[in-house]
Amino acid sequence: MSGKTLYDKLWEDHVVHTEDDGSSLIYIDRHLVHEVTSPQAFEGLRLAGRKPWRQARNLAVADHNVPTTDRDKGIADPVSRLQVETLEKNCAEFGITEFDMSDIRQGIVHVVGPEQGATLPGMTVVCGDSHTSTHGASGALAFGIGTSEVEHVLATQCLVQKKAKNMLIKVDGEVRPGITAKDIVLAIIGKIGTAGGNGYTIEFAGSAIRALSMEGRMTVCNMAIEAGARAGLIGVDDVTIEYYRDRPLAPKGNDWFMAERMWQQLHSDPDAVFDKVVELNAADIKPQVTWGTSPELVVPVDASVPDPDQESDATKRESMKRALQYMDLKPGVAITDIKLDKVFIGSCTNSRIEDLRAAAAVAKGKKLAANIQLAMVVPGSGLIKQQAESEGLDKIFIEAGFEWRDPGCSMCLAMNADRLEPGERCASTSNRNFEGRQGYGGRTHLVSPAMAAAAAIAGHFVDVSTEANQGAQA
Numbered sequence: 001m002s003g004k005t006l007y008d009k010l011w012e013d014h015v016v017h018t019e020d021d022g023s024s025l026i027y028i029d030r031h032l033v034h035e036v037t038s039p040q041a042f043e044g045l046r047l048a049g050r051k052p053w054r055q056a057r058n059l060a061v062a063d064h065n066v067p068t069t070d071r072d073k074g075i076a077d078p079v080s081r082l083q084v085e086t087l088e089k090n091c092a093e094f095g096i097t098e099f100d101m102s103d104i105r106q107g108i109v110h111v112v113g114p115e116q117g118a119t120l121p122g123m124t125v126v127c128g129d130s131h132t133s134t135h136g137a138s139g140a141l142a143f144g145i146g147t148s149e150v151e152h153v154l155a156t157q158c159l160v161q162k163k164a165k166n167m168l169i170k171v172d173g174e175v176r177p178g179i180t181a182k183d184i185v186l187a188i189i190g191k192i193g194t195a196g197g198n199g200y201t202i203e204f205a206g207s208a209i210r211a212l213s214m215e216g217r218m219t220v221c222n223m224a225i226e227a228g229a230r231a232g233l234i235g236v237d238d239v240t241i242e243y244y245r246d247r248p249l250a251p252k253g254n255d256w257f258m259a260e261r262m263w264q265q266l267h268s269d270p271d272a273v274f275d276k277v278v279e280l281n282a283a284d285i286k287p288q289v290t291w292g293t294s295p296e297l298v299v300p301v302d303a304s305v306p307d308p309d310q311e312s313d314a315t316k317r318e319s320m321k322r323a324l325q326y327m328d329l330k331p332g333v334a335i336t337d338i339k340l341d342k343v344f345i346g347s348c349t350n351s352r353i354e355d356l357r358a359a360a361a362v363a364k365g366k367k368l369a370a371n372i373q374l375a376m377v378v379p380g381s382g383l384i385k386q387q388a389e390s391e392g393l394d395k396i397f398i399e400a401g402f403e404w405r406d407p408g409c410s411m412c413l414a415m416n417a418d419r420l421e422p423g424e425r426c427a428s429t430s431n432r433n434f435e436g437r438q439g440y441g442g443r444t445h446l447v448s449p450a451m452a453a454a455a456a457i458a459g460h461f462v463d464v465s466t467e468a469n470q471g472a473q474a
């Protein structure tokens with residue numbers, strides 16, 4: 001018999017019962033809750049007269065609708081205010097811990113979970129949010145669920161699921177200077193497409209993945225969902241374990257030593273068999289920039305906007321044409337000639353401390369280009385904001401002309417006041433570039449934090465790896 005994949009192990013560790021048709025009841029170790037997908041679930045509990053099965057396994061935080069300025073004045077928009085207040089009321093009524101807007105631990109749910117040690121290696125983690133895949137970076141089985149499932153997990157701490165297939169994405173070799181986790185994952189999506197991972201749980205492996213920090217690994221797993229897989233995973237190693245040492249909710253004392261021993265087993269066996277294997281050479285990856293309205297419509301920064309007429313598949317050709325029209329781009333235009341109006345550095349993909357450091361390193365001592373109307377930096381949590389300020393990153397950004405905001409989803413999806421106006425073009429470190437994602441009629445180009453900062457300074461895209469490579473050779 002062949003060995004097991006990490007996914008097989010995590011799955012088997014959590015199955016409560018399997019039916020003949022393969023549907024299984026699995027136990028959920030951690031349930032994260034935010035204001036958008038929880039109101040009806042709590043309402044369902046209330047109507048049925050139920051209580052959460054294990055209150056302490058739930059952790060809630062408001063992130064999508066919170067303002068990123070003037071928090072002391074409350075939430076101006078009535079719809080957003082109602083969402084956030086409803087979460088507060090529900091958590092108070094059902095005995096669930098919530099980090100509210102004034103709590104330094106508040107932030108984007110997928111940043112807060114690992115930061116607090118609320119999500120740990122070996123756990124099953126769910127949240128009514130597709131980017132729950134982020135937490136797989138620590139060797140957890142983590143995926144997004146719908147609102148009726150949120151209610152089910154609250155009530156039973158279990159979930160009915162069918163096991164997915166195993167996919168291995170191996171990125172071997174060394175990336176060139178200036179290439180980040182974001183470029184790796186965009187290159188992966190460019191290769192396999194947004195449907196490439198449908199029906200699979202993706203394990204990311206290879207020396208280039210191993211070389212990433214936990215922050216970088218979270219960036220990669222965050223976008224597994226954009227590659228079509230509900231869950232992305234990375235095996236546990238010393239980087240994982242060190243990241244969790246002393247986190248507020250991580251095990252302590254003897255429990256920590258026992259956990260550490262158990263976590264060390266959380267990797268695929270050498271003889272594990274995957275249903276599909278995809279390989280990339282890290283050295284080939286250049287800074288990535290999306291040009292269309294899907295994360296798979298991506299090219300290296302030194303390329304030009306592709307020509308739909310070169311595409312043989314008619315369906316793809318039509319969607320490329322539509323994307324070009326929406327994005328107001330012409331085939332053949334050099335990516336570095338695309339001028340931006342706004343820049344957004346934030347989101348659960350790229351708002352952790354290393355992202356802010358990378359952006360600040362580019363912005364240091366420079367000024368925003370005249371055509372950039374707004375460049376904002378939105379840290380992923382209050383604690384990240386505090387850390388960044390203790391390193392003086394806020395000053396670097398402010399001196400360069402960026403706005404330094406409070407934590408939340410912000411202009412990743414424009415559920416709060418931060419948004420693009422129709423026709424505006426934005427370099428964004430988030431994960432989705434769908435039509436209207438950052439505001440009605442807004443045009444989004446997905447990039448890494450260093451690329452976004454460089455675009456803010458130049459006013460158009462520039463290749464951050466050229467300079468980094470020159471620096472490396474000097």
Ligand SMILES: CC(C)[C@H](C(=O)O)[C@@H](O)C(=O)O
Nearest residue numbers: 036037128129130131144413
């Ligand atoms: C609002 C929420 C349901 C949604 C998600 O599931 O991902 C959002 O976070 C997003 O990024 O589009």
Ligand code: SF4
Nearest residue numbers: 131347348409412413
């Ligand atoms: S930051 Fe963006 S992608 Fe992440 S949870 Fe918020 S809205 Fe979704």
